[in-house]
Amino acid sequence: MICPVCDVEMKALVEGIFQCPKCRKIIKQKTEEEQEEEKKIGKGELQEGEYFHRHASINRQYEICESGITVNKTENRWLAVLICHSAYLESERYVRLSWWKKSFYRHAGMMKIYEEDVMKNLITALEKIDNEFDDFWTFKGKFREDKTLTEEDKIREKKLDLIKYRIIENRTCPKCGKKMDKEKSHYECPHCGEIVILEGYNQPVFNIAPTDLKLNFQASFPINFYLPVAGITIKWLMGEWKSLVVIYSKENPNKKWLRFYWWVRDLKNVMKYGRREIGESSKLGWKAKKGAGTTNLYNKDLIKPLIEALKKISKEMNWNVEE
Incomplete structure (x- = not known):
């Protein structure tokens, strides 16, 4: 195995672990599975959800990752787009943009898209x-x-103005079109629950x-x-x-x-x-x-x-x- 820093042959410490004799850098040899996953990452291909569960912090107690695509992965950062569903309701599927940080890829941030x-x-x-x-x-x-x-913008603006006018004048529900009840600082539709x-x-x-x-x-x-x-x-x-x-x-x-x-x-x-x-x-x-x-x-x-x-x-x- 060649050291990526010094470009010299590394010595094996134990099976799968190598050390550079020059800079003393220690590197773990990648398994065949890891090499295959790296190829998928390079091509932007779909990866199994289990891969993200094993290598990143996704809590199975709350959500299950079905599959995903890695957008970018470095030693300290990982950005991926995942398909997940709720751990309690499999039909509740959504897309999750996930950010992980540090070498063990703990949760950094996310955005979920349902629609x-x-x-x-x-x-x-x-x-x-x-x-x-x-x-x-x-x-x-x-x-x-x-x-x-x-024309599309004009129709959109006219639609929003009409909804606002109907709410102010007649308390018309923007969702079902029926009359809403007046509360202290809001209107509430007794028919569909819109607020x-x-x-x-x-x-x-x-x-x-x-x-x-x-x-x-x-x-x-x-x-x-x-x-x-x-x-x-x-x-x-x-x-x-x-x-x-x-x-x-x-x-x-x-x-x-x-x-x-x-x-x-x-x-x-x-x-x-x-x-x-x-x-x-x-x-x-x-x-x-x-x-x-x-x-x-x-x-x-x-x-x-x-x-x-x-x-x-x-x-x-x-x-x-x-x-």
Whole structure:
């Protein structure tokens, strides 16, 4: 076995363990199974879920990995796209973007995608970010795209305006179209259970379907510690928000990276008392999803293989994400 640092023949200490006589580096010889998995990683092929359970921190108590694709793997970092299902309900399948860190690959971060339309938005957002940022994450695009709206955009805006008008005037449920009951600070539909929160001057805040999101660049996000350059929202519900945002630190504005954000907010205080918790006003109650962790992408070159992995995984999920 040749030392990867010194390029000299290594000496065997015990079976499968070698040491370089020059730099004293100790290396374990890879098994045939590990070599096969490395070939799959290099080709971006689908790997068995058991491989991820054995080599990464996925808790079988909560979720089972069926299969996955490794996007990038180094000694200290591992990024993969997985198909998982709940340990309690096998029919509850979803796509999980997973980040692991350190040599034993403990959990670093994740984002779960349950809907086909959100996956479409994720792929579209990644393609836009790949096109509008250079290799150093410098933004070259525009926050407001061409003001000339397409027919599809006009229909989308008209639909949202109509929903808002019907809620304000007639308390019409945006989901089932029936009349909602007025509570202290929200409307609640007794027929389908849909809830519409009232903010500001009784302005309705309701769930927006993933297909109705414009996927334009924006810079207004409930981000702590870092500052946003630009990002795209791929899912927005009253209690859940997912976005892809390029961020930077105030101490080092030249270093930027992409982060996959997943926020949630608890609206029970708003519904019960008509107000949020103390200290929530600045970020409108949005908090990082528990377990979402650190979902950073530093190397822009990984966007294209990530998109390819997402498309392959979507086919396995029988999701049609092609335009």
